[in-house]
Amino acid sequence: MRSAHTVDQVRAAESELMARLPDGALMQRAAAGLAYAVLDLLGSAYGRRVLLLVGSGDNGGDALYAGALLARRGVQVEAWLLSERAHPGGVAALRAAGGRTIAGDPRRPDLVVDGIVGIGGQGGLRDDAVAALATVEGVPVVAVDTPSGVGVDTGELDGPHVTAALTVTFGTHKVAHLVDPAAAASGVVHLVDIGLELPPAPVESLQPEDVAALLPRPHGEVQKYQRGVVGVRAGSARYPGAALLSVAGASSGLCGMVRYVGDESVADRVRQAHPEVVGAGQVQAWVVGSGGGDHAGEELHAALADGVPVVVDADALAHVDGSLPVPAVLTPHAGELARMLGVERAAIEARPLEHARHAAATYRCVVLLKGRHTLVVTPEGLVRVTTTGTPWLATAGAGDVLGGLVGALLAGGLTPYDAASVGSWLHGAAATLASDGGPLVAGDVARSIPAAVRSLPRA
Incomplete structure (x- = not known):
């Protein structure tokens, strides 16, 4: 560390x-x-x-x-x-x-x-x-x-x-x-x-040895349900790509199963791209919001009703107006956090630590503030800073992949703080591998998550 x-x-x-x-x-x-x-x-x-x-x-x-x-x-x-x-x-x-x-x-x-x-x-x-x-x-x-x-x-x-x-x-x-x-x-x-x-x-700031020690790994006779099931409520007919990328981050192998719930036309595309993904059922964590559009609030309400931990991303963040009834990770970028706190984006970018701590205390949950050095903050003010990544990671859809990845780790049994900080670290490491010094797209990051895990020292 x-x-x-x-x-x-x-x-x-x-x-x-x-x-x-x-x-x-x-x-x-x-x-x-x-x-x-x-x-x-x-x-x-x-x-x-x-x-x-x-x-x-x-x-x-x-x-x-x-x-x-x-x-x-x-x-x-x-x-x-x-x-x-x-x-x-x-x-x-x-x-x-x-x-x-x-x-x-x-x-x-x-x-x-x-x-x-x-x-x-x-x-x-x-x-x-x-x-x-x-x-x-x-x-x-x-x-x-x-x-x-x-x-x-x-x-x-x-x-x-x-x-x-x-x-x-x-x-x-x-x-x-x-x-x-x-x-x-x-x-x-x-x-x-x-x-x-x-x-x-x-x-x-987590180092590779810390990530290796925290990462859930299957052992012995473990079954897929014991490894955790994550549900994804993301995307819409207008933004189907958000669903595909959120599911791609979730289905990188870090939990036992991924369920997708959403618009049927989008669900068909998800199943075509990810045949291992199944439909509605019991989950240990939800990922909600990416590309959800006008239905993001309804999807957040439905996810919260299950009483399991939730990752709240993108469009769903606009529907968070207080502390949530379940353990949660909020994943705003600077503009989204500015809207949540009623300040200018420039203020967030000038004082990210101050505002991330304020948001975590206000909403009583873990806040993952995305940026060059992503901040993961608890309501008590503890902070982990992600220093992995590459400037090429500033690309459309990368945040959707991150949300799905954090959700998979939540379903796999990590606390919100550990899931957010380990997920952010792996996301940056996967991007660095995928980039290899050159440009990338969000799907490349999702596909490189297994390689990032393999690169870790044995715990």
């Missing part, structure tokens, strides 16, 4: 560790990890130029001590001090190693190290930092801990900020590394272990 902790959690853990270590030892650990990451990115040391942008916080100290290590390896290091309160020990170490401190007019570097603002910074960058960054525009940036100017605990962007090619963070991931839009500004994130002992994290 990739865990992302809050600033307060990290600071408490650092304070506890520093009480047991010699003065400055923790910063030296961080600086060494940063320096080696910079060297790896540069590819060589002698003759390369690195510019440190240094503020007044501990991140500036990390950058300065890393700069001293780089200078001793033959890198030409300049430190642009943006504050008179730059870490004095770090400044002395850099100068002793042959590095230079400047107050502007840097030589064009091969790489910039962002040590402007620490994890406790608030709001966007000050004008002097913005001006300094403008002088090295186009040069790759390595951020220390988090890109300066981002909302570390929120993942939000509130003003000018650093956009990093690489972020080197210490002890644990921070929320900004996983949650967009700040995650997109973090680039590749490299974690340096500095020995922190941390409590459970409020934000997590």
Whole structure:
């Protein structure tokens, strides 16, 4: 599990560790990890130029001590001090190693190290930092801990900020590394272990081993009904493709049976495409809404009457006006969540974590907010972030496949939180396999779900 902790959690853990270590030892650990990451990115040391942008916080100290290590390896290091309160020990170490401190007019570097603002910074960058960054525009940036100017605990962007090619963070991931839009500004994130002992994290990201451990797998003499039966109420005469794609996601083999209930003309097409799918009967979970049109509300009402868990998607989301009587997963994209909460779409995209948590608490169910980094949120505010996938996954019908997949996992016995987060992870992994670096359509994603499962480590 990739865990992302809050600033307060990290600071408490650092304070506890520093009480047991010699003065400055923790910063030296961080600086060494940063320096080696910079060297790896540069590819060589002698003759390369690195510019440190240094503020007044501990991140500036990390950058300065890393700069001293780089200078001793033959890198030409300049430190642009943006504050008179730059870490004095770090400044002395850099100068002793042959590095230079400047107050502007840097030589064009091969790489910039962002040590402007620490994890406790608030709001966007000050004008002097913005001006300094403008002088090295186009040069790759390595951020220390988090890109300066981002909302570390929120993942939000509130003003000018650093956009990093690489972020080197210490002890644990921070929320900004996983949650967009700040995650997109973090680039590749490299974690340096500095020995922190941390409590459970409020934000997590499943890894392949976690998915393998959670995934329902058949054992022994299990029968198809014991593996779960999922029902799909999706599509309409106007949108038959939604039914086909929802069923495709549901019938990827992760539960024992799929039932389709809907317009008879659509049902005929479903049976032709998926002869293993059967009609009405008892189910352990429902998937409702994709392409349902004017009948989506009726279909949601019928599904809720069965008293089993339900995935509410697309057109059915418009008919959710309060907490539901059964365990549920709501699967909106930003526009749908904006309508549900009565805000602008831009507000959802600027603060997805805040709004997904608000929706989960309001509707008392799991909310799966689709996006580049999909968020799965419980009513209590726990979060899993999906980082699998590819930009090619932004294609019509992909969400229909996802809804069916999550429904199959619900029917297979997973909780709504696990079904949504495992389903989202597999959906992204299947898309990456199907894409192989090129374009895809939603049906390709459904067909690649078994391959994504086979790629998992054995639990």
